[in-house]
Amino acid sequence: MGSLQEKIYEKSPHFIQNLIVSAYNVLAYKKRYSGKYADFMKYYKANRNLSLEELKKIQAKKYSEFIEYAISNSNYYKKTLGDLSKAKDISNIQSLPIINKETLRSNYSSIYTIRKDEGIVSKTGGTTGKSLEVLYTHKDVQERFALLDNFRSSFGYELGKNTAWFSGKNLLSNRDIKKNRFWKTDYIYKVRYYSTFHIHGKYLKYYLENLIAYKPLYMVGFPSTMYEIAKYGLAHGIDFPANTVKAIFPTAETITQDIREVLEGFFKTNLYNQYASSEGAPFILECENKKLHLELQSGVFEVLDEKNQQAKAGRLVVTSFNTHGTPLIRYDIGDQIELGEGTCDCGNNNPLVKEVLGRISDYIYSEETGKINLGNVSNCLKGVKGIIKFQIIQDAINEILVLVEKDEKVYTSEYEKVFLKNLRDRMGQTIGIEIQHVEEIPVEKSGKFRLIKNNVKEKI
Ligand SMILES: [Zn+2]
Structure with a gap:
C-alpha cells in the first residue's frame, strides 16, 4: 500500500479495513495465480x-x-x-x-x-x-x-480454506489495540491475518481465544509468534481443541526442536517446514x-x-x-x-x-508491544535506502541501541525518519531508541553476523 492508502486504511472502521485487506489480496493474488x-x-x-x-x-x-x-x-x-x-x-x-x-x-x-x-x-x-x-x-x-x-497441497491445503496467517504486515490501528483485537480478516479467501507486532503477555489471551473461535485449518507464518501463543496456552492450562488445525507451515525463521514440540503439542497437529x-x-x-x-x-x-x-x-x-x-x-x-x-x-x-x-530466532523486547521477532526487525528497512547493515543491542528493558553502517552517498535524514518510524511501529512510543552511526559492525566469533543482540532475556 502507498502512504495515502495507508492513511485512509488507518482511519477506516474495522469492517472496512477487513474489506480493504480482502481487496488488496484479490489484486496481489491475481498476479500470483x-x-x-x-x-x-x-x-x-x-x-x-x-x-x-x-x-x-x-x-x-x-x-x-x-x-x-x-x-x-x-x-x-x-x-x-x-x-x-x-x-x-x-x-x-x-x-x-x-x-x-x-x-x-x-x-x-x-x-x-x-x-x-x-x-x-x-x-x-x-x-x-x-x-x-x-x-x-x-x-x-x-x-x-x-x-x-x-508442497502445501500435499497436506490438503488450498487457498480458500480457513487459514490463520502470522505475517510481518502491520494492519492494526490504535482502536484495535484498545479493543484487544489483533487481527484482520480476508473474507474472500478466508485468511485471518494475526498481528506479529503485539506479542505481549497481556495480549496473548485474546489471540488464543480468537484462534479457538476462528478454527483455522492451517496456520502459516512466523513460528516465533505461534510459539508465544502456544506457550501462553500451556502455561495457563488452556486446551486447544483437537482435530482443528491440519498443518502448520512456518516461514522465515529457524525451527528448533523445542519450537516444533511446543507447536505440535499445543495445537495437536503436525508442522511441515520449508x-x-x-x-x-x-x-x-x-x-x-x-x-x-x-x-x-x-x-x-x-x-x-x-x-x-x-x-x-x-x-x-x-x-x-x-x-x-x-x-x-x-x-x-x-x-x-x-x-x-x-x-x-x-x-x-x-x-x-x-x-x-543459521537464522536462530531472536527478539527485541518492549514493555509496550512485547517481543519483536527477527523477521519484523529486519523489515524495519522497508522504504529505507542507504543502510548497509544494522544491529540492535538491548542491554536494558527500556532502551535499545541501534548501530547503523550507512552508505553516505544514499542515506539521508529523511530515510532515518522512515527507519525510526518503522522501529517505533514495532517497538512502541516509550522505549528509548538511540541510533549510532558506525564505520563497521563487528561479526561474532563464529563469523556470523547477528542482527539482534538481546542481553536482557533473563529479566523478561
Ligand atoms: Zn520424504
Whole structure:
C-alpha cells in the first residue's frame, strides 16, 4: 500500500479495513495465480514422484537455460560469465565465481535483467540486516507460488480454506489495540491475518481465544509468534481443541526442536517446514515423513567448506532457477546446512537434508508491544535506502541501541525518519531508541553476523 492508502486504511472502521485487506489480496493474488501459475501447478503435481536421475536431468537442462538467459540479459553476468567456456554445463559449475549479499547490493543495477515496473519488487532486508531490493518477473513469482502451493497441497491445503496467517504486515490501528483485537480478516479467501507486532503477555489471551473461535485449518507464518501463543496456552492450562488445525507451515525463521514440540503439542497437529528466502533461494521442503528434501527442480544447492570444496556440511551456495529478474548464480546465502544420507519412502526422490542451521530466532523486547521477532526487525528497512547493515543491542528493558553502517552517498535524514518510524511501529512510543552511526559492525566469533543482540532475556 502507498502512504495515502495507508492513511485512509488507518482511519477506516474495522469492517472496512477487513474489506480493504480482502481487496488488496484479490489484486496481489491475481498476479500470483494468473499467467503460468496453473501450468506450473499441474507440472509440479505430476512430477512429485520423479526418479533422482530424472530430477537431475531436469536440473541440468534448467541450469543451462538459466545461465544462458543470465549471460544474454544481465550486464553483470555477461561480464563475469560471458567468456567462461562451458559455463552452461552444470558439471562445470565450480568454475563460476561465487557471489554474496554484498555483491548483490553493490551491483544490483547491472545484475537486474528487467525494469522495476516490469516485475515484482521484494523489498525485504532479509534476516541479516542488510538492505536489498530483489526484482522478480511475474513468471518467477507464479512458479515460486506453484512450488510452495504444491508442497502445501500435499497436506490438503488450498487457498480458500480457513487459514490463520502470522505475517510481518502491520494492519492494526490504535482502536484495535484498545479493543484487544489483533487481527484482520480476508473474507474472500478466508485468511485471518494475526498481528506479529503485539506479542505481549497481556495480549496473548485474546489471540488464543480468537484462534479457538476462528478454527483455522492451517496456520502459516512466523513460528516465533505461534510459539508465544502456544506457550501462553500451556502455561495457563488452556486446551486447544483437537482435530482443528491440519498443518502448520512456518516461514522465515529457524525451527528448533523445542519450537516444533511446543507447536505440535499445543495445537495437536503436525508442522511441515520449508526453507526459501526473500532473495529467491531454491526450496528445501519437508515431507510427510518429516524429512527435508532439496527441490532440485528449483535450483542447484552446493554445500562448501572454507576452501570452497564440496562438503557434507558447510555454507549453502545456491543457483536459483526462479530468479530471472535478479539472477542468483552461485549465491552464498549466509546459511549453513548439513546434507542427509539415504533415501525416503515418501515418494519424493529429491536428496535429503539433515539440518538447516543459521537464522536462530531472536527478539527485541518492549514493555509496550512485547517481543519483536527477527523477521519484523529486519523489515524495519522497508522504504529505507542507504543502510548497509544494522544491529540492535538491548542491554536494558527500556532502551535499545541501534548501530547503523550507512552508505553516505544514499542515506539521508529523511530515510532515518522512515527507519525510526518503522522501529517505533514495532517497538512502541516509550522505549528509548538511540541510533549510532558506525564505520563497521563487528561479526561474532563464529563469523556470523547477528542482527539482534538481546542481553536482557533473563529479566523478561
Ligand atoms: Zn520424504
